[in-house]
Amino acid sequence: MSEDDSSTYPSDASDKPHEKRRSWLDRISSALSGEPTTREDLVELLRDAQADGLIAADTLAMMEGAIGVSDLSVGDVMIPRSQMVVLPADEPLPGLMKQVVESGHSRFPVHGEDKDEILGILLAKDMLRAVVAGDDEGPIGIHELLRPAVLIPESKRLDVLLREFRLSRNHMAIVIDEYGGVAGLLTIEDVLEQIVGEIDDEHDDAEDPNALIAAQADGQYVVDALTPIDDFNERFGADFDDDEYDTIGGLVIAAIGHLPEAGEELTLGRFVFRVSSADARRVHAFHVGILGDA
Template sequence: MALLDDSRKRDLLDIDEYAMIRGVLQVSEKHVGDIMIPRSHMVVLELDDEPKNLLDKIIDSGHSRFPVIGEDRDEIVGIFLAKDILKNFKKNNDQKNINISDLLRPAIFIPESKRLDTLLSQFRESRNHMAIVVDEYGGVAGLATIEDVLEQIVGDIDDEYDSKEGENIFDNGNGSYIVKALTRIEDFNDYFKSSLEEEDYDTVGGLIVNNLGRLPNVGELINYRDFKFKVIKSDKRRVSILEVSLHKK
């Protein structure tokens, strides 16, 4: 690592090259427990979910893969891929006939102590993109995805729910807006002609977390002043993306 730092200081590597090589080296030193999404923040589907509830969860979360639980969160019965439901629609053309158990894929289970470089190899060899993390007692501790591992190397990976590059606030055109949680409250107020407090919080995400008293879950709705905030993207460390709409008067 010292050699890498020295190469950067001598301008032998640009900042992107330096960051990626450093990420590759560090990924062998980190473990699944360092980057996993904890069980309290997992978006799960239930084996007995009604079709409409199932679809609502999939659409609201914006995720493509979901752990499916039985009696509780310690009973993971499989992994559900959102794309499989589209194949089912094409075949049956009737959402009432969805049987989630028929669409399940096997879940893989890994310990919190597993090294990230080993997990990345396992993902590649098994062609899985999600693993369920278990603690020393065999209970579900959380989950890890291939995206979580790759972000340790290349930084945050934007998805279709992230705003366009350079835009902190994006108008959906339907009365709702996608807002990056790092948007400064001053900028938020300027855009929406609002008067959210700027003294105690710098960002919209900070205001939401502090007023709620905890990190909200994906899909959670927070009503504050004239606005309704819906968490679109977050992990165990921070809120990233919010959907914002104005309360109807």
């Protein structure tokens, strides 16, 4: 074969059609396999698994929360500036202690003359150590107790922040607006609550059962989804089982078979539950009617 003849047979000529055919076959096979190819497909698959009893409703809610975190930014869930508990750096230690005890928090931004001037983060445990050691080492200024403050923009994605929290072991970040002022703050607990739901600690006020169930003028009730089944049973003389689920929301969602949207209804015994408030992650409240009531 001459040099000219060989040029008519490029070495990869026979491979390209084969590779193209394999690519199309792979894509067709993927489409027919039922495997999720988009986030929406994945969520639908998880909801089907929950409906089939493979995963619990609470587990589904956490999975959807984990998936949804990547769509949220810091500005979506931060504690706004107006609700922040901040401490002035020029306040004497006894006065700071009083504010720390009353708030029940464990971390506090400390500011200078202006509340946009964040000097650092004060940990309650550091203050306690300083108070205990004060008699031996003399008075300790607040500046000596401060830890560096982490500053982040409102546009930062939550999943990125969660990863940074884990790597740095920081638990609080100060959110800065586009002008450099303080817009709010965010803790690792706030981020995790987007995944697992509300996290109560020993400083959170216990829920008043009566506040979770509100009577309406039409004879129906608005019932918070987090109402314990025991409290619901006691209020209405019901006998719902609480062996598998703790809250009325968990019970109703399991009976419906998927995470319901606002407006969906279900009758359990003599009670009609209609979802009155819900988002993509969980049900918040029900309208409850009692069959046979006038």
